[in-house]
Each structure stands twice: as structure tokens, then as C-alpha cells.
Amino acid sequence: MDSDSWLECISCHEKYDARKMIYTCEKCGHLLDVKYGNLETALDGDWKDKPISVWKYSPFLPRLKNVISLNEGKTNLYHCLNLAEKLGIKKLWVKNEGENPTGSFKDRGMTVGVSVAKSLGNKIVACASTGNTSASLAAYAAKAKMSCVVFIPSGKIALGKLAQAMMYGAIILAIKGNFDQALELVQESCEKFHMYLLNSLNPYRLEGQKTIGYEIIDQLNWQVPETIILPIGNAGNISAIYKGLLEWKEIGLIDRIPRMIGIQAEGSAPIANAYKKGEREVTFVEKPETVATAIRIGKPVNWEKALRAIYGTERGMAETVSDGEILEAQKMLARTEGIFVEPASASTIAGLRKLIMNGEIHRSERVVCVTTGHGLKDPDTAIKSCEETIQVEANIQEIEKILSEIIKKPVEAYAIE
Structure with missing residues (x-):
């Protein structure tokens, strides 16, 4: 990361080196923002003509030696x-x-966050998650050849998201509590085991x-x-x-x-x-x-x-x-x-x-x-909230009988009001 950016407290405005691995202000405990000098120079650049993606907007992002990307952004x-x-x-x-x-949108944050972690020389990244954060961090950690530890609230994570984190190779700790408790525990663990925290507490x-x-x-x-x-x-x-x-x-x-x-x-x-x-x-x-x-x-x-x-x-x-x-x-x-x-x-x-x-x-x-x-x-x-599937015998007579009854009803009956 270059010298043209820094971390700044949103409350007392204390400034910190951009390479310092902190997530809250050491002076007052409030959150940090990433700040940049001379953003006006981007007005003369050619970035506007480039195809849309997260890194198209690099003049407004941290300057990094290692960019870990899965081709994120440019969503419709x-x-x-x-x-x-x-x-x-x-x-x-x-x-x-x-x-x-x-x-999910988490990939936008993780391409920058994991790139910062890699640039700072970290070997292990971690997060607490209700699902999407863990899936995204695990994927980007795999791409970056880094270890990933995720804390999830046991039994309160959608299976689609859990499956992703598992498949990407994350170490998964299912906490017997809610997300907020998991977040507190991952913060403590990051301090003790020198893991880089990538929840949105991290300004990057x-x-x-x-x-x-x-x-x-x-x-x-x-x-x-x-x-x-x-x-x-x-x-x-x-x-x-x-x-x-x-x-x-x-x-x-x-x-x-x-x-x-x-x-x-x-x-x-x-x-x-x-x-x-x-x-x-x-x-x-x-x-x-x-x-x-x-x-x-x-x-x-x-x-x-x-x-x-x-x-x-x-x-x-x-x-x-x-x-x-x-x-x-x-x-x-x-x-x-x-x-x-x-x-x-x-x-x-x-x-x-x-x-x-x-x-x-x-x-x-x-x-x-x-x-x-x-x-x-x-x-x-999604399945639980929708209408039940119609069970029917495998013959055309049964299908004709059911479809005839359905077609007689207004189409709106099968659409959301």
C-alpha cells in the first residue's frame, strides 16, 4: 500500500498508518475510515473508459501490490x-x-480485504458470519493460498452458504450462540492467534x-x-x-x-x-x-x-x-x-x-x-414459502384432468398479489 492513504477515526479523527493492522481507534474505540489524498487526480485518468468491475475504480481504492480477484463486480x-x-x-x-x-455482494469487500491481508503478509484470515461472509472469505482465501477460519452461529446459517464455506476449505467453528456472540469471539481469537479479521469492522x-x-x-x-x-x-x-x-x-x-x-x-x-x-x-x-x-x-x-x-x-x-x-x-x-x-x-x-x-x-x-x-x-x-407441487400419476389422462381444472381458474390465482 502506498503512502497516499491512511486510516482515520470517524469520531476523534486520530490518524493511523494505512499498514497498521487495527480495526477501531486506539484512542477512543470508534470505527475507522480509509482516507485518500489527492483523489482529484482521478479526474484526469482514463478509468472511466474501462469495462465495469470492482477494480475499474482503483483510483478510489487502496493501492496494492497483490490483488486477489475472482472477477467480481459488474453485476447487472x-x-x-x-x-x-x-x-x-x-x-x-x-x-x-x-x-x-x-x-453475494460480499465478494466486493473480500477482493479488497483479502488483497490487503496478502499485501500485509498475513497467513490466516478469519470472520464471523451468518453465511455470505464465510462463503466469500473462504473462496478468496483459497485463491490467495491463505488459511481461513470462520465462526458461525450453530444451526442458524442457510445450508447453501454453509456448503460453500465447507467446499472452499474453511475451518468452521459452529458457536452455540448468535452472530453477535460469534463476532465477539472471532475478534478475541484474531488478537490471540494473529489472524486478520475480515468482518465489516475492517474498514478495507x-x-x-x-x-x-x-x-x-x-x-x-x-x-x-x-x-x-x-x-x-x-x-x-x-x-x-x-x-x-x-x-x-x-x-x-x-x-x-x-x-x-x-x-x-x-x-x-x-x-x-x-x-x-x-x-x-x-x-x-x-x-x-x-x-x-x-x-x-x-x-x-x-x-x-x-x-x-x-x-x-x-x-x-x-x-x-x-x-x-x-x-x-x-x-x-x-x-x-x-x-x-x-x-x-x-x-x-x-x-x-x-x-x-x-x-x-x-x-x-x-x-x-x-x-x-x-x-x-x-x-x-423459498420452498417452504411457495405453493406445494402437484403430485400426479404418470399418464396423460390425469394430467389433462388437473390442467383443465387449473386453466379454468384465473391466471392471477397463481401469481403474487
């Missing part, structure tokens, strides 16, 4: 006309992060994730949408996208930052609850519960950065949705646009629907919903 931004019509708005796009190499993780915002602007031909909606779990994405777009605004690449809206499940909503009370501090949820396992987090480490993003944008806000609304939105997106996402991702669609009904989003707003993980990450939940 779908113009969702069918869903927009159903919800009653004019302009809606879905940024589908489930198209990344391991099926968020540097990769901020490229979601960069790609959105790029794919909209440099037109800034009014609103970006995304799920909040550990609150890394909303923090990262806000930071990245703020950097662009400060050097004049864009003239404003979109309204940032974060969505949490009702049973796991410390940030949304704080926002609704107009507070700048959060009260953690000791026993978070939701069907959306990826956002089942009661003590989000990036809560302070997330509130900064929400309060820092015009009309920024946070909202909660029920598990029922999440599962309904998951089917709605699949059945109107052919996009299959995991429940946590569908919270953005559920949140959008609720905000439109409550008059919080205007019909003419240009809205981008970020969906964070592929639906096959959690197939069991």
Missing part, C-alpha cells in the same frame, strides 16, 4: 418495468449483487463494497438516482455506498448523493428503531429473529456509520418490514422480473412497497433497490 442493473407498474412507480432498477462469483472491506454505488451511477450513464434502498444487517453496505459517493461528490464527479434508505426486519431492527425515535445512538437487540438470516444481527458494528449515511442524505431514512412482507416480496420480484434473491435481499422490495403505500416515496422518483444475495443461498426458505 435491471430496469424493472413490470415490478414498477405493479408497485405504482415509474422508474425502478434492481442492482442484483447475487451475480457475484460466490453469489467497505472500500470494496462502496463500488456498488459507483457501478449504479456508471450504469445509469452518470445520472444520479433520487433513492437507493438496501438491506441493513451489520450495516456495511449503506455505510460504504454513502462514503464512496461522498468522495465522488467532494471531487465534483457527481453533484449530489442519493437518498439512502435502509431496511431491517422487524425482529432485528436496532438502526431502524433508532431512526424512528430520531436518535443518534442505537439500542441493541439481544435476541434478533427473522427468516432473513443474512440480516439477523442485533448488534451491527457499523451502526454509527449507517446513521451517518441516513442522516447525512436528504430525506434519508430507515424502515422495518415483517417476515411475511419479506417472503411475499421475494415471490413478487421473482414472478414479475424473473430475479430470484434470498430473503434478506427481498427486504428492499418489501420496504419499497411499504414506503410507497405510506407516501414516503413519490411515484416519479428514480429508485434503485440493491439485492444482496442469490436465492439459492437459502433454498429451504
